[in-house]
Amino acid sequence: MRRTPDRIRPTLVAVAAALALLVACTTDAADRRGGRDGLRPGSVDLADPYVPGAGNGGYDVSHYRLAVRYDPAADRLTGRAKVVATAVHGLSRFTLDLAGLDVAAVTMGGTRAEHRRDGDELVVTPRHELPQGRQFAVEVDYSGVPTAKADGQLGTGGFLHTADGAIALGQPWSAATWFPVNDHPSDKATYDIEVTVPDGLAALSNGVPGERTSADGWTTWRWAEPALMASYLTTLVIGDYRVQTGTHAGKPMVTAVPAHLPATGPEAASLARTGEIADFLASRFGPYPFDAYGGVVVTDARVGYALETQSRPVYGPGFFRSGRPNLAVVAHELAHQWFGNSVTLTRWSDIWLNEGFASYAEWLWEEHDGGRSAQRTFELEYAATDWSRRVVDPGRSGLFGTTVYKRGALTVHALRRTVGDDAFFRILRTWTAERRGGNATTEDLVALAERVSGKPLRQLFDAWLVGRSAPALP
The missing domain is CATH 2.60.40.1730 (tricorn interacting facor f3 domain)
Structure with missing residues (x-):
């Protein structure tokens, strides 16, 4: 998920260590005893x-x-x-x-x-x-x-009645x-x-x-x-849409924009790059994990974000206000197909596993597309970061805060600097292959990164994810 840029507001919430989901099936004492x-x-x-x-x-x-x-x-x-x-x-x-x-x-x-x-x-x-x-x-x-329902962070989510239909969308639920x-x-x-x-x-x-x-x-x-x-990755978008159906890499590609938008507008132009961007990300993360591609643009102002709904992300109107294509948000939501959708968090306190990697994918795409290097973006973000705000277990009101996205991406690049490019991309491809279709935690990522790289990395992750001061640059 990526919020419309001018709506992102950082939040600071200190919360105790995440409750384990091992208590998930508890009921009252009599029920626990059972018959x-x-x-x-x-x-x-x-x-x-x-x-x-x-x-x-x-x-x-x-x-x-x-x-x-x-x-x-x-x-x-x-x-x-x-x-x-x-x-x-x-x-x-x-x-x-x-x-x-x-x-x-x-x-x-x-x-x-x-x-x-x-x-x-x-x-x-x-x-x-x-x-x-x-x-x-x-x-x-x-x-x-x-x-x-209003979730207090992303505005109104769930099933939204619109002028010509409806949109069912939202995170962390809908x-x-x-x-x-x-x-x-x-x-x-x-x-x-x-x-x-x-x-x-x-x-x-x-x-x-x-x-x-x-x-x-x-x-x-x-x-x-x-x-x-x-x-939460399910979606339903009903209305008067111009639907384009084709194939990419032998799989269906379905994109849609509201019929009243111009066929050559920034929304359609952005979606038209979906296959190209997905192919680039596959070269870094491993094979695309699903059987279809696509994307949908909506114009309802209540959708102030883009969401990585599985195989077919939904993009709110705020990402195209400039009148130019927005490839960064497409890269972000497509990266989630690997990080968040195929490999899904086990508990919401580990949301950086979704947003940190998707934000880092924006850096990779920008560099690939002839823009600023990932290293330069890292340097700029490092200098601008408030290190008092933690990434793991950021608190309910910090679930979609800037820190989760930006400091999460900084952690990913710090891992790359520490282990080197070869080991780094092997870590990413091993993660998406071994965990494909499953759930995972931060602990799982640390263990896999140490196994693949052969290096002790616990202190690195602790410093970059939850430390209260700027970590030393690797």
Whole structure:
């Protein structure tokens, strides 16, 4: 994610060491004891202090199949979600995150399951309890007027009704505003997404485009993401868009800009460089990790950022106010396809693993494109940095602060200076290969960097990530 430049505001929050997600499945004392068969409710919170209330324990989702219909005139969404998961311990009941929508029915194995709402949680009690290791599927029929929520940092996120459609977008969460979900990046899954909208409107989402069909004044757009994806990386963009569909490197390339924007404007010109920039980043980071490319520009002023929604980033209007193409933001969001999307943080306190590497990719692209060298950018940023602000565990209000981005990128370049270019790029390519499709922490990166380089690096990372004074230049 990258915020529109004139909206970035640094924040300073000192927070104790991050809570481990090992407490994710705790409930009350009686539930922890369980019965003789080990059954207990899944937890209703994954205990991540950066997103209190988000995520659920007791199961691991493998796939979402979503079929939604949206009528912009009435601002009404109807949907059916099929969630396929496996019980990680014996489950007497479990919960899904779902904000603001009405649930008509919940079924499991073709039979009704008891359900109730508890705020933004959908609580499901299956007719037959689920033993550890049992795969199950739950189908939820739901409808209503989707709501957006203010997260206090990026403005309003989630499902946004627009003049000609809607945008579902946001970080660190947004998915629960339009489908039932385990809304935490530690539980990634694959997706099939089917969106039905009035004829003449586009309905853009993640992954590979499928067959498009029309009937009775409605068009159904189909998308499939066969690679594991964190829920906050899902998106839905509905409206009057000029959609360009082609291929790049043998994979689908889908880009879209609002139809009222000029075909030769800076938005379209920026998206047109997507394949070129992705190829350059692949030469540094390893093979592109997904089965499709693309990007979408939106013009709703509430979207004051760009977001790395998987395989198809969404760019807010603020990045093109200059009237010139903005390749830096494209490089940033495409870099996230490796750092953040394919290799996903386990807990939000490690967000620098996303933003530090994506910011550094901007430096690499600028140098490659004939601009300032990465070394010179490093020197300038080093001189301008407030070293009292930490990168790891920056606090909830510092999650998207400048420090996470800039000091994170400084750390990446300091690692490069310390181990040398050959070892540095081997570290990056090994990281993206070995961790592809999974989750990771800062500790995982330090261990891998030491293994690949053969050098002790703990003090380096500590100094550049959490030290309170300017580190010595390597």
